Amino acid sequence: MxxxxxxxxxxxxxxxxxxxxxxxxxxxxxxxxxxxxxxxxxxxxxxxxxxxxxxxxxxxxxxxxxxxxxxxxxxxxxxxxxxxxxxxxxxxxPLSTCVDCHGGDENFADYKFELIEEEFKKSTHAKALGEQFTCSKCHSQHYYQAKARTSENVKDIVKFSNDMCMSCHDNTPRYQLMSDSVNPKLVETHNWLPNQKLHFESVRCIECHTHVKDSLMISHNILPKEEALKLCVNCHTANSHLNASLYKYKNIQARATKGKLGVILSNKSYVIGAYQNEILNLLSILIFMAVIAGVIIHSFFRIIKK
Incomplete structure (x- = not known):
């Protein structure tokens, strides 16, 4: 009682x-x-x-x-x-940072807030702006969602992440709260990138602008623009850079359970070169060789007949 x-x-x-x-x-x-x-x-x-x-x-x-x-x-x-x-x-x-509330809390140990803070201090934002640049500059305390952990839809993860970057880098008033320089025009600074619109919609800014750390869900070490990735092969290969960033954890688990084709269909996202399967690669080679052999044999018998 x-x-x-x-x-x-x-x-x-x-x-x-x-x-x-x-x-x-x-x-x-x-x-x-x-x-x-x-x-x-x-x-x-x-x-x-x-x-x-x-x-x-x-x-x-x-x-x-x-x-x-x-x-x-x-x-x-x-x-x-x-x-x-x-x-x-x-x-x-002054508003609290993520570590002020979550640091040292065993309930949030899986999120590794202390390690995130260490990585962030190496970033170009922290080096240029020091304590002025807090978590809330990117992560709105009002609206933040852990999309990379909770969503299996790559497009959804990409949009949510890129909107955080664009909220400053595509917003002159907010950009000038942090910098006296003119807000860079993203289209012009990325004019080297082929299919620019498709890339902006399909991958996160941080894929090219961070140093990936395996022990973290998302890297917070934002690199200077001179160190950003610009090689297509970093993503468009079987050993894709995206496997260590955009597709890790929740999406890697989905790849294991659904298979690569299933993930392509469910995620509505496909990166040329990244989704490769050894059996399909071998099968495609055999089919190609069979077609060539068929053309040669057919041509041989036409010549004999004539």
């Missing part, structure tokens, strides 16, 4: 906590999920509707689908935000 009462007490506690979090989030999203917000103007002594800063408008559906979708806003943001209107100095509040 006592055990049941404890369980009931825990259940009530979690339900109350969830309800309070939900209410708090709804209070925040009443403004931050809309184009406008209402504020009381002490000067005019009336409520006035104002346009919301577009950078502070949140997509509530994407938030709920993200890895932090069950969190309350004040789990990450100061509880002072519960007071409205917000104090201006709260905009200067």
């Amino acid at each position: 006592r055990f049941s009462q404890q369980r009931i007490s825990l259940l009530v506690f979690f339900l109350v906590s969830f309800t309070l979090n939900l209410k708090a989030d709804n209070d925040c999203l009443r403004c931050h999920a809309n184009q406008t917000h209402t504020i009381y103007n002490d000067w005019t002594e009336r409520n006035e509707k104002r346009l919301m800063n577009p950078y502070f408008i949140l997509d509530s559906l994407r938030m709920k689908a993200g890895v932090h979708g069950s969190f309350a806003c004040t789990d990450c943001h100061s509880s002072d935000y519960e007071t409205y209107p917000h104090k201006g100095e709260l905009k200067l509040e």
